[in-house]
Amino acid sequence: MKRNYLLKKHWLTALLLGTIFLGTTSCTQKEAPTQKPNVIVILTDDMGYSDIGCFGSEINTPNIDHLAATGLRFTQFYNTARCSPTRASLLTGLYPHQAEMGQLAFNQYEEEGYRDDLSKNALTLAELFKANGYSTFMTGKWHVCYDVEPDGDKSNWPLQRGFDRHFGTITGSGSFYNPSGLVSGNNYISPGNDFYYTEAISDTTVKYINQHPGNQPFFCYVAYTAAHWPLHAPEEEIAKYKGTYDKGWDETRKERFAKLKKLGIIDDRCVLTERGVDIPEWKDEEMKEWQARRMEVYAAMVDVMDQGIGKIITALENRGMLENTIIFYMHDNGGCAEAQGENKSAVPLTEEQKILRPYAEDSILYGRKPQYARDGRFVRRGRGVMPGPADTWVAYGEEWANVSNTPFRMYKHWVHEGGISTPMIVHWPGGIKAANELRNQPSHLIDIMATCIDVANLDYPKQYNGHEIQPYEGKSLAPAFENKPVERDYIIWEHEGNRAIRAGNWKLVSKVRKLKKFTPEDENAWELYDMENDRSETVDLAEKYPEKVKELAELWEKEAVRTKIKPWPWNK
CATH class of the missing domain: 3.40.720.10 (Alkaline Phosphatase, subunit A)
Incomplete structure (x- = not known):
């Protein structure tokens, strides 16, 4: 089975990827092309x-x-x-x-x-x-x-x-x-x-x-x-x-x-x-x-x-x-x-x-x-x-x-x-x-x-x-193409009862105890992570920062209604 694919410049690709820390490339966006x-x-x-x-x-x-x-x-x-x-x-x-x-x-x-x-x-x-x-x-x-x-x-x-x-x-x-x-x-x-x-x-x-x-x-x-x-x-x-x-x-x-x-x-x-x-x-x-x-x-x-x-x-x-x-x-x-x-x-x-x-x-x-x-x-x-x-x-x-x-x-x-x-x-x-x-x-x-x-x-x-x-x-x-901030308040998730919200470097997340079932025990089963220092989500800070949990949980609840996550079928 014949397979043709891009062969050119892979030595350059390896060189560029291997020197990512040098920081010699410019972040300036080019002048926009005249054609879409x-x-x-x-x-x-x-x-x-x-x-x-x-x-x-x-x-x-x-x-x-x-x-x-x-x-x-x-x-x-x-x-x-x-x-x-x-x-x-x-x-x-x-x-x-x-x-x-x-x-x-x-x-x-x-x-x-x-x-x-x-x-x-x-x-x-x-x-x-x-x-x-x-x-x-x-x-x-x-x-x-x-x-x-x-x-x-x-x-x-x-x-x-x-x-x-x-x-x-x-x-x-x-x-x-x-x-x-x-x-x-x-x-x-x-x-x-x-x-x-x-x-x-x-x-x-x-x-x-x-x-x-x-x-x-x-x-x-x-x-x-x-x-x-x-x-x-x-x-x-x-x-x-x-x-x-x-x-x-x-x-x-x-x-x-x-x-x-x-x-x-x-x-x-x-x-x-x-x-x-x-x-x-x-x-x-x-x-x-x-x-x-x-x-x-x-x-x-x-x-x-x-x-x-x-x-x-x-x-x-x-x-x-x-x-x-x-x-x-x-x-x-x-x-x-x-x-x-x-x-x-x-x-x-x-x-x-x-x-x-x-x-x-x-x-x-x-x-x-x-x-x-x-x-x-x-x-x-x-x-x-x-x-x-x-x-x-x-x-x-x-x-x-x-x-x-x-x-x-x-x-x-x-x-x-x-x-x-x-x-x-x-x-x-x-x-x-x-x-x-x-x-x-x-x-x-x-x-x-x-x-x-x-x-x-x-x-x-x-x-x-x-x-x-x-x-x-x-x-x-x-x-972000020019390495400037992307202004946003939060990102929200829900799938099969699993929930999360990220606001800045804080992430509040939970998983249901039973697949595709949302029980009263799941309601407050939140974990809190500092995504700047703990992207791997290994140190749960929920007990240390209960006010932050409360704040983000209330925001999740509000946005869940607005974005049609709720009412949901997972608590039936």
Whole structure:
């Protein structure tokens, strides 16, 4: 299988990333280009804070690293802890509940914030750009509409929500060799021969760029499903990582932690959190070969995605578009601890383990798992099944999710840093003079729309397609391009009853005792952290500063009502 990707200047990328502390690059923003910029938003699926090279990983991501070395890295950028809410928030500039996507696009509740079908009173980025004269196209995962039936209501499908073209999946996760829900435009299609979804997303994006007439700017949303389970990758890509993870998760976390510090992304005040409660020391792991294979495949999935991003960069370069194209790169949530039928034994989990190790049996949240691969082979699942081929269905589990989220606590689903912290890279050679610099301003998915409106001088309509449009919530990150403050009062979170609010350097956070249940005991179960001195959330200051807890809890409650978090379905 032939793979072309960006090869140029990787020696320069390494040099720039290795000299981040020299501080020789200027923070001055360039004079704005006369032509409106193209905008590309790249979103990956179920990847942790330290899963790319320029954020501490050993995984080979030279093309993403190149964007960072010639752009900006935001070290305190946040998502919403889950795929559908993140996508809704990113697309609309609203908190997910305001976009009616409080949980996941598969279930509908009576409460307004949890109808889990993208609100018609929310304007999407595609609708915004289209109303301002842009071409719009999308590749990859949609996952923000309830009705996915071929003959059902398609009013919330991509083409009906502002995109001129779309190739990808309407639903959530699936096989990378034979994904369910694959569509072109409004029609379901079957994958072709030698199909691998990540490559198809990249190649179709390149096709869209090459076919774009060039007489108008474009907005492109690239929503990869890498590296969400199942762990699927071509064998030749997996082979590149053979032996890399034989050292185990303990040593890999330590190495990533050291690299994060060397890169300046975290400082000496940040500590490496303890290993997850259900994870043994590597020396005590009984199935080391299988465990290492799981992470080898995961790394290969990220590697192939990076190669595709290199193709996209090359396509822009070949057409002379790279200079005036803003590229945003980010992840939809933290590393995923969901197991896929890989329980270690029949021993019942403790209550604490049930909280920290969700969906220990096969999750039913994403629909029925396939019983057979496309070629008729039975799909194999469970502990000991070596992942990678099309006839396997395996996740990398809590063990490696803990590595992905280095140095933070918790995972996807929760609103501690491990669930909501993502790398964010902004690359715009024609508009940002600074290169290879870090930005520590707290920021969020809701800020992408505000930033686009600011830098591209877009008009945001109050009505669209006959619907009253909610004002967007985010703040423009353009001041941060010049390393100036982004003025904001707070950022708020809720997912499945897990709550948080960050105001300045204070973060108030809690997790429910039972999955998707909110009990009276949860109401005051707040933890308080000083994010300047304790980004890893290891020293709970709630007892020391009860007035600050009270202040932030009252603010959370007030804003929860305003942003449609409450009333919620989790206390039923």
